[in-house]
Amino acid sequence: MVxxxxxSTTSYALLGLLVFDSATSTNGLxxxxxxxxxxxxxxxxxxxxxxxxxxxxxxxxHADGLAEPVKIRSGRRNTRRxxxxxxxxxxxxxxxxxxxxxxxxxxxxxxxxxxxxxLLEPVQLQGMLDGYRLxxxxxxxxxxxxxxxxxxxxxxxFPAMVADWGxxxxxxxxxxxxxxxxxxxx
Amino acid sequence: MVxxxxxSTTSYALLGLLVFDSATSTNGLxxxxxxxxxxxxxxxxxxxxxxxxxxxxxxxxHADGLAEPVKIRSGRRNTRRxxxxxxxxxxxxxxxxxxxxxxxxxxxxxxxxxxxxxLLEPVQLQGMLDGYRLxxxxxxxxxxxxxxxxxxxxxxxFPAMVADWGxxxxxxxxxxxxxxxxxxxx
DNA sequence: TGTAGCATGTAAGCCGTTACATGATTGA
DNA sequence: TCAATCATGTAACGGCTTACATGCTACA
Numbered sequence: 001m002v003x004x005x006x007x008s009t010t011s012y013a014l015l016g017l018l019v020f021d022s023a024t025s026t027n028g029l030x031x032x033x034x035x036x037x038x039x040x041x042x043x044x045x046x047x048x049x050x051x052x053x054x055x056x057x058x059x060x061x062h063a064d065g066l067a068e069p070v071k072i073r074s075g076r077r078n079t080r081r082x083x084x085x086x087x088x089x090x091x092x093x094x095x096x097x098x099x100x101x102x103x104x105x106x107x108x109x110x111x112x113x114x115x116x117x118x119l120l121e122p123v124q125l126q127g128m129l130d131g132y133r134l135x136x137x138x139x140x141x142x143x144x145x146x147x148x149x150x151x152x153x154x155x156x157x158f159p160a161m162v163a164d165w166g167x168x169x170x171x172x173x174x175x176x177x178x179x180x181x182x183x184x185x186x
Numbered sequence: 187m188v189x190x191x192x193x194s195t196t197s198y199a200l201l202g203l204l205v206f207d208s209a210t211s212t213n214g215l216x217x218x219x220x221x222x223x224x225x226x227x228x229x230x231x232x233x234x235x236x237x238x239x240x241x242x243x244x245x246x247x248h249a250d251g252l253a254e255p256v257k258i259r260s261g262r263r264n265t266r267r268x269x270x271x272x273x274x275x276x277x278x279x280x281x282x283x284x285x286x287x288x289x290x291x292x293x294x295x296x297x298x299x300x301x302x303x304x305l306l307e308p309v310q311l312q313g314m315l316d317g318y319r320l321x322x323x324x325x326x327x328x329x330x331x332x333x334x335x336x337x338x339x340x341x342x343x344f345p346a347m348v349a350d351w352g353x354x355x356x357x358x359x360x361x362x363x364x365x366x367x368x369x370x371x372x
Numbered sequence: 373t374g375t376a377g378c379a380t381g382t383a384a385g386c387c388g389t390t391a392c393a394t395g396a397t398t399g400a
Numbered sequence: 401t402c403a404a405t406c407a408t409g410t411a412a413c414g415g416c417t418t419a420c421a422t423g424c425t426a427c428a
Contacts, residue, residue, distance in 0.1 A: 114348050118344055128287065168362040266380085
């Protein structure tokens, strides 16, 4: 998924995290903190990039003038707190308006395995679906707690909508898994 | 997603296509045909690899003794029709039983953009969601026609279940999009 | 006769991960 | 003082895509 601008969707996602941060603070975010935010939000709709990728990506955003490190402390060790720049804001805005919107990509190992269900015993399939349901519940609970943190705050209206979307998705998965489980038993 | 065996999930997915083919024919499949089948089925739950990747992957499966080209015709041009080997079957079976089952990965550009909804005008967001709904309907129709081809044939029970799963997912997406659209207008 | 579909492959390069390497700060 | 957490980075490598290159076959 390469953008015309030369930035990947993940770059824009990280730029998005910087935008949110800038609404409440001017201190910027460290790579480490960006990773934490990605883990608690982006993970559900996109991916949570590895630490190493975040540092690489921040380097690139900086090189392109879209993000800037403030409060650099260089002793023996460097620490950089990044903020989005005006150019970063307009690049993000431009991407939102003019960027091509791809259809979602779903990589679903459980569905893929079920496709080959005839190679397994029913009890094994049943176990696989049960295991998935457990994981789904766990994920749902994690997202639910994110949702609760977002509350009804108008500022966080959109993140809340997206969280609700995610919860709806997990519920829908649980529902169909229940049905498929039953169908498997007949 | 690297497997202990050194094969990627995509390798196993392609091996799965060969298994299905072997149930109805002994002629094997060309890379080209594998691509077509991936496009019409795997695409919905996994990915449809590029042609070039399929050829690379077939070369690897052959090197590992998991698939074999039969009916090689080498004039000026090579054509190979691949079949799964016994070792391929047992490798696939082993993966199904012992392979680690990862949680699905969803890369959802529309959700990602909605997250940053405060950077856009409501009318633009509305347009984005409408566009997504159109794409969803198209996708759904494509999957529906796959579903219809599968019919009620007992041999195709599992592919049918997975297709129904996919249809359920698309319906769930349409539903939540409708709700979010309404919520956006308030 | 020409073009669409069948068929195969290589090369370059991006995205992203894991493994590795290092060091600072905080609190039990 | 030790461990956990904060913090940053490089190297190697796999998966996958796009671009490029080539040729056969059926049929309109």
